[in-house]
Amino acid sequence: MAEPIDSALDLLRRLNPKDVKQNVDNIINLNPSLEEELLESVDIPLSVKRCSSTKRDFLCCDYNRDGDSWRSPWSNNFEPPIDEGITPSERIRKMEIKANEAFDVYRELYFEGGISSVYLWDMDDGFAGCVLLKKCTSETAVNGGSWDSIHVFDAQDRARTAHYKLTSTVILSLGTESEALGGLDLSGNMVRQVEQDMAVEDDGSHVANIGKMVEDMELKMRNLLQEVYFGKAKDVVGDLRSIPPLSVTNRDRQTQREMISSMSR
Template identity: 45%
Template sequence: MTEQQLDCALDLMRRLPPQQIEKNLSDLIDLGGVSSVYLWDLDHGFAGVILIKKAGDGSKKIKGCWDSIHVVEVQEKSSGRTAHYKLTSTVMLWLQTNKTGSGTMNLGGSLTRQMEKDETVSDSSPHIANIGRLVEDMENKIRSTLNEIYFGKTKDIVNGLRSIDAIPDNIKFRQLQRELSQVLTQRQIYLQPEN
């Protein structure tokens, strides 16, 4: 969503009755899938939860589900021009691949992250826009972490378990490894000074 589209959407939202805010925030954050937003009052601000569920359709022989829960607490500062946002996000992910060459693999897990940030509150940057940006940034960070760390590590493990080399080549390689290890060990013994 571009900055101009976001500004237009926020302008329209300011004109809507208060009971529509949860639905509008849900629509603003939703990037596909199903989402719900619930808000409640606190002594010096408000809190809310944003629930997002995205399910894969099974195309390309990959099924999956992304469930994210974002709990936000907003404490308004005494000046009224800034607010402190505390966001706790949990993503639960499940994937299943079923490909002819590699078979079926299930992968699932969850990841929780927290962040706190002070933001300016104004007509051009109301709470709804600030929360939307925080949630979007958090989802992108979590997606990046899952992609780089978890999927990368899983790929390394799977590649370590599976061998695309023929068995005789693998045996020759292991034999060469043993021979090199023996030569290096012998060399190390000769290089160590005697006491």
């Protein structure tokens, strides 16, 4: 007999990814004992809270959560306040401040809006952290889209270098609904992972290295979404109903195959 957590994860894979947050909440209501495991295992769209000290918005995930409170990267305080929340050491907190400043610039350059948050925490042989980015085009669920990036990494210190392991998740949701066009819903997520050794001179080098890895990974994942997934959807629509006659399209494809075949010979 399958474990409850395995059954819950299998169920979530079969449901609409656009409703993953609501589905997770429903499963937790049915079986509260699964809350911790589900929140650690399932990527859900990032929620937003306001830092009462700095009046700036920040993103919430399992990595800055302590019970029912979330730590702000801007003030290092929890919202709502708690007595003994877990915070990073002084050295890691200084890096966290620099990383938030750097990714705030990155967010403005690539997203022209949205919200970014970076959280770091101590580990025995280095440190770990996550970079969160969120951009929504509309407040309505039926007309608009959202992009959520969750980049989780760990950095292991070595002599003059560091070994980085990055796991990136992009949650994309696109939807539109009108009387003329009807309804359209494209939602899903993509996960990629990479490991790399990079030179380190000081703590500032860690921020630059992580920034470069996140930038490269987001570019690759965006291109995959555009060229592979949306490109494939375009090909399927083209096969169902092409703009020129299908006979012309098939003739062009045959000519192309013959040219490639003759060149290979």
